[in-house]
Amino acid sequence: MTVKLQIIGGGLAGCEAAWQAARRGIEVELWEMRPGKMTPAHSTGYLAELVCSNSLRSDSLENAAGLLKHEMRRANSLIMQVAERCRVPAGRALAVDREEFAAGITAAIEAEPGIRIIREEVQEIPRSRPVIIATGPLTSPTLANSLQSFAGAQYLYFYDAAAPIVTAESLNYDRIFKASRYGHGDDYLNCPMNKEEYERFYQALLAAERHPGHEFEKEAIFEACMPIEVMAARGPDTLRFGPLRPVGLIDPATDKEPYAVVQLRRDNLAGTLYNLVGFQTNLRWGAQEQVFRLIPGLEHAEFVRLGVMHRNTYIDSPRLLRPTLQLRTHPQVFLAGQLTGVEGYLESAASGLLAGINAARYIKGKQPLVLPSTTALGALIQYITEPSHAPLQPMHVNFGLLPPLEQKIKSRRERNRALSARALAAIVTIEEFSGN
Ligand SMILES: Cc1cc2nc3c(=O)[nH]c(=O)nc-3n(C[C@H](O)[C@H](O)[C@H](O)COP(=O)(O)OP(=O)(O)OC[C@H]3O[C@@H](n4cnc5c(N)ncnc54)[C@H](O)[C@@H]3O)c2cc1C
Structure with missing residues (x-):
């Protein structure tokens, strides 16, 4: 075990980040404010509670959400492992029994020797230790205030009103x-x-x-x-x-x-x-x-x-974040989940996976990873951190984010399969994603 990493928020992103960092020998403190203090959408004390739909979307390589899942599985994603175990029939989608899913993640995190769970609200961003902030779309107001004074009030949004x-x-x-x-x-x-x-x-x-x-x-x-x-x-x-x-x-x-x-x-x-x-x-x-x-x-x-119009706390990542998910001004502070401007359960978990890997690398004195834009996760993170995309509108993973193939393929299905094949070929060359 090495230096402690503090992770704030035990949702989809925070749990995946904690798991990845702990599996790399980092001692993790995971702070979750529920059940002592609830959000307006969560209703249990479980970690990684799904607040609405029980679907993690397509599992097919003809779909960018399916590709993202395959990439996460390569890095032994906890969210993917537990989702497989509590899968319910949903055609080509990966849908889960929501209670079993959240209970399964909670049990896995509780059983992980490198992770200590602290059930308390964090009110201030720590300034002197490595931290991952993953407090999600309903970040508690006190912490949001602290984030505003840390990053700049004009760069934190509380509402997502996005066009299709x-x-x-x-x-x-x-x-x-x-x-x-x-x-x-x-x-x-x-x-x-x-x-x-x-x-x-x-x-x-x-x-x-x-x-x-x-x-x-x-x-x-x-x-x-x-x-x-x-x-x-x-x-x-x-x-x-x-x-x-x-x-x-x-x-x-x-x-x-x-x-x-x-x-x-x-x-x-x-x-x-x-x-x-x-x-x-x-x-x-x-x-x-x-x-x-x-x-x-x-x-x-x-x-x-x-189009969506809903409460959503997120930062202007193109101005604030590096593609490694570190704050440009404070490299010891990582962000993950919906707070970064990715949108959805899956995307949030995936960004947590990268933040966990990169925080572990940072603590060990290694260079944090920037994933290639030919991968689904790399393309998504590059989209939210690309300076020309400021001010940011949150984004789902989709094939339109990936650079086009060299040769034109007319059939959309064939083209999507070729994009997936290119992405998976790129991901296996990255040591941190060579788990499966
Ligand atoms: C009403 C609503 C419905 C949604 N429906 C869907 C859907 O159907 N499908 C979909 O893909 N996405 C949906 N989303 C988006 C969804 O919230 C995200 O996709 C996903 O949960 C984000 O993961 P996260 O880890 O970033 O945040 P969360 O999963 O919300 O986790 C953040 C955690 O941080 C904790 N926390 C907050 N502040 C503090 C603090 N100061 N100290 C300690 N802990 C704190 C919270 O209690 C929470 O457990 C919905 C969002 C909302 C608000």
């Missing part, structure tokens, strides 16, 4: 034109609508089912940007004077200003992902795909992320 993101390759360019308003370049992709198309879209938007949300989310909703469906409910033309305004845009197909325009903005440097400008929304996920595919050019769009 689509892949560039899934768009119909017969309907879309490139242009910025008033002829100032061609940075945006524009989806023009005539009156009939607008009215059809508008009616569908009003009728679409909304997500009920939690009480603590409803309170915050109007502090952030307004959801597109709430704006639409104010009147039939509100959107045409707001995010769908056509002014300054001429459709080359008609040589006229369209009746309305949905603009898509580049979401990554490679230009493989685009977000729907102004489309933060609280619609149910199924309803979003149905309604947004009525937008000309988006008929067959692949949504790598749907």
Whole structure:
């Protein structure tokens, strides 16, 4: 055993980080405030409680979430091991019995000799010892204050109001034109609508089912940007004077200003992902795909992320974090989980895995790892820490984050398999991921 590592937060990320560090001979103190102090979403004292769905998503190598799981298994992920043991039938997805899952993680962490669990809220970020902060989307307010004064108040967000993101390759360019308003370049992709198309879209938007949300989310909703469906409910033309305004845009197909325009903005440097400008929304996920595919050019769009509006504490990682998950200004402080701007159970656990490995390396005087961007985990971490992505909008893992293959493959399934094969070939060359 060597120097103590403090890990704050015993959720998906904190547990995986603790396991990885302890397995590398680091003595770990894992601080979890529940059950003494609960969050608004957790309901038990178990570590790694799943607060909503019981699915860790696809387990197929044709899906980026499946690839990420395979990469984590190579590093003997605790979350993956326990998930396998309490798997429930869910087709190609890895879904778990939530109680057995959280109880299984809790038992494994309790039984790990290198980890001591301390059931207490941490109120201040320690400044003089190696620490991983993994307190999640519902970080306790006192610790959030400490993080604000540590990292800069302007770099900590409490609310996630994000628009959907689509892949560039899934768009119909017969309907879309490139242009910025008033002829100032061609940075945006524009989806023009005539009156009939607008009215059809508008009616569908009003009728679409909304997500009920939690009480603590409803309170915050109007502090952030307004959801597109709430704006639409104010009147039939509100959107045409707001995010769908056509002014300054001429459709080359008609040589006229369209009746309305949905603009898509580049979401990554490679230009493989685009977000729907102004489309933060609280619609149910199924309803979003149905309604947004009525937008000309988006008929067959692949949504790598749907719109969300919920309470979420996260930092502006592009400004604050290195791709090793260390704070740029304080290399002994690592961050992991949803707090870094990754989104989802799986992504949070995966970032915890890297933080645990890297904190152990740091304590042993070794260089922390930067994973190649051809791997799912490397691409995700590079996305959230790439300075040009500031201010950050949280992100799920998806194939649009990985650099394209050298040769073009038309079939999406084949292409995804080839991306996975390239990623796994890269990951096995990394010693820390050569466990299985
Ligand atoms: C309402 C809600 C629903 C969600 N639904 C889904 C879903 O269906 N699917 C999905 O993939 N993701 C969902 N998410 C996102 C989900 O929270 C994350 O994916 C995942 O739990 C994040 O893992 P984490 O380890 O970063 O945080 P968490 O799992 O939340 O773990 C953080 C831990 O830190 C503890 N903690 C907080 N502050 C302190 C402190 N000061 N001192 C000590 N301990 C502290 C908390 O008690 C908690 O146990 C949801 C989030 C919310 C808020």
